[in-house]
Amino acid sequence: MDILETHALDRRQRRNMLLSRSVYFYMWDPDFPASIMSAGVKSAPTLLLAAIVLSWNGGQSVLGVVGGLLFSAVGDCCLIWPELFLHGMAAFAVAHLLYSLTFLSSRYATGSPSSSWTRFLYLILFLVGTCLYIYLYPFLQKVPNSDLLIPAVGAYIFLITLMAVLAIRTRNTTTLLGGLFFLVSDTSLALQLFKVIAPVKQGSTVVMVTYYLAQLLIAVGDVKAVENKDDFAKWKRS
Numbered sequence: 277m278d279i280l281e282t283h284a285l286d287r288r289q290r291r292n293m294l295l296s297r298s299v300y301f302y303m304w305d306p307d308f309p310a311s312i313m314s315a316g317v318k319s320a321p322t323l324l325l326a327a328i329v330l331s332w333n334g335g336q337s338v339l340g341v342v343g344g345l346l347f348s349a350v351g352d353c354c355l356i357w358p359e360l361f362l363h364g365m366a367a368f369a370v371a372h373l374l375y376s377l378t379f380l381s382s383r384y385a386t387g388s389p390s391s392s393w394t395r396f397l398y399l400i401l402f403l404v405g406t407c408l409y410i411y412l413y414p415f416l417q418k419v420p421n422s423d424l425l426i427p428a429v430g431a432y433i434f435l436i437t438l439m440a441v442l443a444i445r446t447r448n449t450t451t452l453l454g455g456l457f458f459l460v461s462d463t464s465l466a467l468q469l470f471k472v473i474a475p476v477k478q479g480s481t482v483v484m485v486t487y488y489l490a491q492l493l494i495a496v497g498d499v500k501a502v503e504n505k506d507d508f509a510k511w512k513r514s
Contacts, residue, residue: 315353321488322349325495332499340378341498347371369432372439379442383501398441405437415470436462450500454493461486
């Protein structure tokens with residue numbers, strides 16, 4: 277494939293990503309009744325991203341970012357129905373675990389130790405996650421199934437914080453921003469869902485925009501990681 281074909285493919289993929297997000301915001305509204313149609317529309321952008329990364333990186337990515345995107349799509353579907361909230365959170369937890377394992381792989385290796393400021397940022401993120409859980413705890417006690425939800429939310433906060441920390445460790449700006457946007461999205465969702473704050477106008481839009489932006493950045497970061505590895509391999513052979 278020559279450089280013109282590569283650029284044409286890049287343009288088509290970007291156009292498909294933008295189209296999927298346009299369709300999402302046009303067709304899906306958080307106030308719509310739960311249905312298979314709503315679940316399909318909500319998960320479509322994430323599934324499209326998974327297909328793009330799979331076509332670019334190959335089957336090895338199924339146990340990495342592609343797998344994370346697929347589990348995220350399952351979580352998207354589950355969260356359409358409130359009674360499946362725990363199932364959705366479990367699906368997203370698996371997604372964060374797969375992202376974390378991917379960020380630890382050799383494709384993301386920087387080859388240099390973390391600096392003092394990055395280690396400080398790791399500590400800050402874990403402190404923020406801990407403080408968030410402590411802050412949410414009284415509100416979690418008031419919801420149904422609190423005996424299951426309290427430990428589940430704690431485990432989930434740990435996994436998403438770990439994912440964000442490992443995203444920073446990659447020193448891939450796109451991946452780093454994806455991890456941080458995921459934290460912003462889920463924090464905003466938790467504050468609204470558990471009634472920590474009063475309903476915010478366009479609150480659902482903020483959650484979904486940051487969520488899809490996070491998934492897009494993580495997917496693009498994974499593609500760039502493969503490209504960087506290929507370039508490095510070519511340089512070693514030259």
